[in-house]
Amino acid sequence: MRESLRVDSGDDRVVVTLARPEVRNAIDQDMIDGLHEVCAELEERPRTLILTGSGGVFASGADIAQLRERRAPDARRGINSAAFQRIHALPMPVIAAIDGYALGGGAELAYAADLRIGTPRVKIGNPETGLGIIAAAGATWRLPEIAGHARAAELLLTGRILDAAEAVAWGVLSSLHDPEDLLPAAHALADRIAANDPLATRHTKTALAAPADAHPAIELELQAELFESPEKERRMTAFLERRAR
Structure with a gap:
């Protein structure tokens, strides 16, 4: 460097x-x-x-x-x-x-x-x-x-x-x-x-940077991808298990 x-x-x-x-x-x-x-x-x-x-x-x-x-x-x-x-x-x-x-x-x-x-x-x-x-x-x-x-x-x-x-x-x-x-x-x-999900962090930054006329459609598409993510399933399951203790 x-x-x-x-x-x-x-x-x-x-x-x-x-x-x-x-x-x-x-x-x-x-x-x-x-x-x-x-x-x-x-x-x-x-x-x-x-x-x-x-x-x-x-x-x-x-x-x-x-x-x-x-x-x-x-x-x-x-x-x-x-x-x-x-x-x-x-x-x-x-x-x-x-x-x-x-x-x-x-x-x-x-x-x-x-x-x-x-x-x-x-x-x-x-x-x-x-x-x-x-x-x-x-x-x-x-x-x-x-x-x-x-x-x-x-x-x-x-x-x-x-x-x-x-x-x-x-x-x-x-x-x-x-x-x-x-x-x-x-x-x-x-x-x-x-400590957070890297993909969710990246998608949040993408949404923050989007022009005004891209909202709310861009959030819905990014969220749709995350809803199918194994990491979302894993993290939410872990949260529910902690809460149930």
């Missing part, structure tokens, strides 16, 4: 640590290429993904030195956007464990996760317009879903950075943990996910 990422693969989860602490984990092309490699592995063998950063920072943004040199064809390629969309579309849940700065592309990587937790040191937001660009890797459509249109508009149009308490109040983060407890808290979420 690439130097810009540390990858720890387990039976039911993969932990990916952004590892460019000397530049506050700025997201460069090598890191994007590494994230694509991780996605290929998880598409082939679905497991929960935990994303975190090294050195007390999640990701301070895209690598400005590289970004400054990019031109219109690079923008149309969607370099970061394609990677973050692939992360968001992974079959199993994605957990972002955020400490310190999550700015610009770093914030957009966090928005691509299904679950986001943080520390009291979190600073998250999108200052792109101050650099003469827009947040084009997911913020303009994911952030309204997460925080609501009015709040997303305020963040994206002003470049305001939320502190940890504001991020929780706005629904950008679901909980806060001391820095030393952040990764254990992410693993606790992954443990709870792992």
Whole structure:
């Protein structure tokens, strides 16, 4: 795996640590290429993904030195956007464990996760317009879903950075943990996910990601498949047997 990422693969989860602490984990092309490699592995063998950063920072943004040199064809390629969309579309849940700065592309990587937790040191937001660009890797459509249109508009149009308490109040983060407890808290979420039926978890994520006009038909089809699953029979039988004791 690439130097810009540390990858720890387990039976039911993969932990990916952004590892460019000397530049506050700025997201460069090598890191994007590494994230694509991780996605290929998880598409082939679905497991929960935990994303975190090294050195007390999640990701301070895209690598400005590289970004400054990019031109219109690079923008149309969607370099970061394609990677973050692939992360968001992974079959199993994605957990972002955020400490310190999550700015610009770093914030957009966090928005691509299904679950986001943080520390009291979190600073998250999108200052792109101050650099003469827009947040084009997911913020303009994911952030309204997460925080609501009015709040997303305020963040994206002003470049305001939320502190940890504001991020929780706005629904950008679901909980806060001391820095030393952040990764254990992410693993606790992954443990709870792992205790459930993987297929039911995957189908729940599929339903959550479906467009509004796909409901309720998509739930009915997914549920129909699960109703025929041997795992559903096994788990419900075990529940009834426990209750009867």
